Amino acid sequence: MKVLLTGGRGMVGRAIQDHPGAALHRIVAPTSAELDLTDRAAVMAFVAETAPDIIIHAAGRVGGIQANIAKPAAFLTENMDMGFNIVMAARDAGVPRLLNLGSSCMYPHDAPNPLHEDSLGKGELEPTNEGYGLAKVAVARLCAFVSREREDLAYKTLIPCNLYGLHDKFDPQVSHLVPAIIRKVHEAKESNAETVEIWGDGTARREFMFSGDLADGVWAAVERFDALPDDMNIGLGYDYSINEYYAGAARVIGWEGAFVHDLSRPTGMKQKLLDVSTQKEFGWEAKTSLADGIAQTYAHFQDLLKRGAA
Numbered sequence: 001m002k003v004l005l006t007g008g009r010g011m012v013g014r015a016i017q018d019h020p021g022a023a024l025h026r027i028v029a030p031t032s033a034e035l036d037l038t039d040r041a042a043v044m045a046f047v048a049e050t051a052p053d054i055i056i057h058a059a060g061r062v063g064g065i066q067a068n069i070a071k072p073a074a075f076l077t078e079n080m081d082m083g084f085n086i087v088m089a090a091r092d093a094g095v096p097r098l099l100n101l102g103s104s105c106m107y108p109h110d111a112p113n114p115l116h117e118d119s120l121g122k123g124e125l126e127p128t129n130e131g132y133g134l135a136k137v138a139v140a141r142l143c144a145f146v147s148r149e150r151e152d153l154a155y156k157t158l159i160p161c162n163l164y165g166l167h168d169k170f171d172p173q174v175s176h177l178v179p180a181i182i183r184k185v186h187e188a189k190e191s192n193a194e195t196v197e198i199w200g201d202g203t204a205r206r207e208f209m210f211s212g213d214l215a216d217g218v219w220a221a222v223e224r225f226d227a228l229p230d231d232m233n234i235g236l237g238y239d240y241s242i243n244e245y246y247a248g249a250a251r252v253i254g255w256e257g258a259f260v261h262d263l264s265r266p267t268g269m270k271q272k273l274l275d276v277s278t279q280k281e282f283g284w285e286a287k288t289s290l291a292d293g294i295a296q297t298y299a300h301f302q303d304l305l306k307r308g309a310a
Contacts, residue, residue, distance in 0.1 A: 003222070004052035004095075005029040006037060006086055007059030011167045012101065015211040016058060018166075021219030028052065032059075037082040040089075047089035054097040054222060057086050057139075061132075063174040065268055068129040076131035083139030091146050091153060097225055098155040099218065100143050104207075104235075104272050105133035106159060114275035117159070117231045128268050144230055156228050158221060161235030161274045165211030165293065166300045170310050177242070178208050181249045182298055183310075189255040196250075198259050200267030202243035207236050207273050210293035213286035220284045229278055236286050237276035242267070245290075252294045 003022075007013040008029025017027060028050055035046050037059055047055070061078040068075055083100070090098050107115045108123025121141070125133040143155035164178035172180055188196045217234045240248070246259055279285070288296075304310035 001053035002026045002028065002051070004047065004050055004055045006055070006057050006082070010058065010060075010062070011165055011169075011211050012058045012163065012214060014167045015165060015215035016056065016218055019212070019215040019219055021216075021223070037085055038078060040085045043085040044089045044092060047086070047095065048093045051093065052095055054099065054225070055086060055090050055095055056218060056222070057083065057098065057100045059086075060101075063169075063176070065128050065266065066172075067174045068132055069266070072131035074131075075129070076135050079132060079135035080138055083135065084142060087139065087142050087146060087155060090155070091150065094152070096153060098143065098153075099221055099225070100139060100155065100157040101218075102140050102157045102159040102231075103133065103136045104159060104161050104233075104274060105129045106136045106140065107133075107272070109269055113271045114237070114273045115233070116275040117229075117233060117278060120231065126269050128266060140231060147230065154225065156221075156225070157231045158218065159231060159233045159274070160214050161207040161209050161233075162272070163211050163214060164208050165297055168211070168297060168300075170301055170304070177206060178245060178249075178294070179297065179301070181246055182253070182294065182301055185246070185249045185253050185255050186298070186301065188257055189253055194257045195260045196246065196255075196257060198242060198246055198261050199265035200242070201261050201263060202246070202259070203241055204267045204269065205239045205241050205271040205273065206245070207239040208245070208290075209234075209236050209286050210288040210296070212296075213288050217279075217284050217286070220282075224282075227282065229282070232278050232282065233274040233276055234279055234284070235274040235276055237274065237279075239271065239273045240290065248290050249294055249298075252291060252298055
């Protein structure tokens, strides 16, 4: 098939293209310089000219808790514009299938864990990433509305848990938890620091999946698209505490110092664990262990440091 992939230069987009499943298809992955997804007219023209068999929408403005708190308006408007533009362009061009990548931030902050797809849209979102979450909810609903109105179109949403992996962002100002931890612990080892600071008490629990596993799930969804539900969680089905992520990184990196907690810092939701029962019925599961995923990500980070790109 001809596959139009948005966000091809990001962590998830690169993982999708690096996966063996990509070799079976013709991938069209424009960079942001080649196609500004916030430009409605440009997106409409590009999708119509490309005429893909399926679109994988993996583009978005992403960042950790600091970035989301600092710029909620940008996270809302940019992600909503990109999503609305690509979905409406697909509809108008008659693209038969679209796979939209959502986020666990779509779930209400007080929804019971593990988070089941039935909880979507049934409560207020977590304030620390509300803008991002609202945009992801809106785009997923638009996909559902288009599919409802047009029997010849099937636009579906995968809802990944938190992610980390190769080509992640390691800048502390924008990075997610795992790459931020890797950088902090690496720098502590290099400077012979005795302690590393953890925001909050470290007991909050998070589910982080290696990006290569998400790519595997994406290609499984593409290959068996008709069997895919309209909305499906994709994750591990188990989680770790923040303290455990720090300890896991320390073991991989070889740092033997102590952790201290800054209780004045925000920690976000106490837990955000996906219910993967629907995913299991679909017949897919992640395979990369936390230790292996951190080791691969750390090796990539070290390579970036050698090239002066981190």
